[in-house]
Amino acid sequence: MASEAETVTLTAHCLCKAHVFTTTVSRSNLPLPAYACHCDSCRHSTGALYSIDAPWPEPRPNVDTSALKSFHFSPSIDILFCGTCSTPMFFAHSQKPDGELGIFTGTLQNGTVNPIKIVDHIYVGDTTDGGATMWLRKPNEDGTDAKRFRERGKGDNVEEYPWGWPAASSFTGYEARKEDSLPIRCKCKGVDLVLHRGSYDGKKREELPWFIDPATYKPLVGFCGCESCRLFSGVDVWTWTFAELENISFAPSTDKAFPKQTTDLKALVDAKDPSIGTLTYYASSPDVQRYFCGNCSACIFYAVDDRPHMVDVAVGVLEASDGARAEGFLSWAYGKVSRMQDSGGGWRMALLERVEKECEEWRIGRGYPKNWMRIAREQAEAKAKS
Known part of the structure; x- marks a missing residue:
């Protein structure tokens, strides 16, 4: 069993604190990879310029999400959120009941250990103007760039945007x-x-x-x-x-x-x-x-x-x-x-x-x-x- 010094307890909760989720993760498994999605659907589901989630380290069957409200976000993805205060807690695969849960990073408590690293910006093409990626190029402690992709960030034919996209001449101003x-x-x-x-x-x-x-x-x-x-x-x-x-x-x-x-x-x-x-x-x-x-x-x-x-x-x-x-x-x-x-x-x-x-x-x-x-x-x- 890992010692207390070798583990970190992660806590996530909604605004009204009716829903609180905790899990313990090994320090060696941190930071968790986080993915910021800039698609039209995510913007209109959060009200922000993007959504951002990371894999929740607890197996889904061990996480009781039954009290959360569910919105069928896409054919295969649900948003699980607090029906009282609106906080989206998880992305969940609707067709994979044992599939991984993605925790919305804004719900994570602000502890002393940084639990996430923003790896990719995906569906940036939906923004037309680059959206919030223009000030999220180097969001991580190690100073590395977060990559930007036109659509999903995986696969053989994925288009990655250089940081010169879009051209300054295309901005409204x-x-x-x-x-x-x-x-x-x-x-x-x-x-x-x-x-x-x-x-x-x-x-x-x-x-x-x-x-x-x-x-x-x-x-x-x-x-x-x-x-x-x-x-x-x-x-x-x-x-x-x-x-x-x-x-x-x-x-x-x-x-x-x-x-x-x-x-x-x-x-x-x-x-x-x-x-x-x-x-x-x-x-x-x-x-x-x-x-x-x-x-x-x-x-x-x-x-x-x-x-x-x-x-x-x-x-x-x-x-x-x-x-x-x-x-x-x-x-x-x-x-x-x-x-x-x-x-x-x-x-x-x-x-x-x-x-x-x-x-x-x-x-x-x-x-x-x-x-x-x-x-x-x-x-x-x-x-x-x-």
């Missing part, structure tokens, strides 16, 4: 704008909404909502490393954009007006109004509602009571013609991951620091300006030091 509206859809399409651009053009900075870029009038996208967003989605690095509720509508087939305040949105879900589809929520705090699809687990919105006219919108459930990052609609705040302090003392802090570093390099390489809020913050910090 900071100033360019494309669609005036984007669908908000989960994988199962039980949530089918539309995000509209909003009437901000020509307004002065002080007249704009805080999240609207005063140069492009596009809504901000921010990176979040907090524990709640990580557990909500099962993905280690989260991205939100922001919208006033007046700029969200139901799909054109629905005549009903979308709620203009978060209290009305909550009431509509509580009433199980048919217009809201499969949208439900988990109150992660007394004043916070995290909205998700109750059928396929996709994260959709974050709402907080002191911002009654707006919500955070999961970037992964948007559908844009120019790619997963929807740069023709959104203004990305590359270079900063908020709430990194949630990972202090654990292995994830180093991961977030690497992501932040790559984001900044990506921003500079693209010629993107610093985010206007970042400039203001840096100026305030410089003034305080002088």
Whole structure:
């Protein structure tokens, strides 16, 4: 029997902690190989720009997943998730009851030993613009590149993308704008909404909502490393954009007006109004509602009571013609991951620091300006030091 020093206990749990899974693994078998999938289906099932899982070291017959809700993700794969708080826990082979379980890495506790190594990015071709792979080139402790594949990362005729793909000339860019509206859809399409651009053009900075870029009038996208967003989605690095509720509508087939305040949105879900589809929520705090699809687990919105006219919108459930990052609609705040302090003392802090570093390099390489809020913050910090 291996000694305690030779083993590591891995624990995974959902946001509400109704489901907790533990297993012991030999240190020599770590890190576990993790695979980030960037396909359209994974983006619309998580609300993130990708999903990421690693093989759970416990044989499937030994893992009681009966209390988890199941979504038939593909002909051969199910997502097993918490029906209360949305956290996806496992990918499971629906046709192989004894097959390997894939644990969503965002559910793993933030211990002192790093349990994963991101080996491959797969189905990157679905992103069109490279999606989140552009800042996940060197996510691992050993500094190695994670390979990128057009589809699956195995087989004789698999196309591997060089890190020069896609060409910079193919990106939409900071100033360019494309669609005036984007669908908000989960994988199962039980949530089918539309995000509209909003009437901000020509307004002065002080007249704009805080999240609207005063140069492009596009809504901000921010990176979040907090524990709640990580557990909500099962993905280690989260991205939100922001919208006033007046700029969200139901799909054109629905005549009903979308709620203009978060209290009305909550009431509509509580009433199980048919217009809201499969949208439900988990109150992660007394004043916070995290909205998700109750059928396929996709994260959709974050709402907080002191911002009654707006919500955070999961970037992964948007559908844009120019790619997963929807740069023709959104203004990305590359270079900063908020709430990194949630990972202090654990292995994830180093991961977030690497992501932040790559984001900044990506921003500079693209010629993107610093985010206007970042400039203001840096100026305030410089003034305080002088």
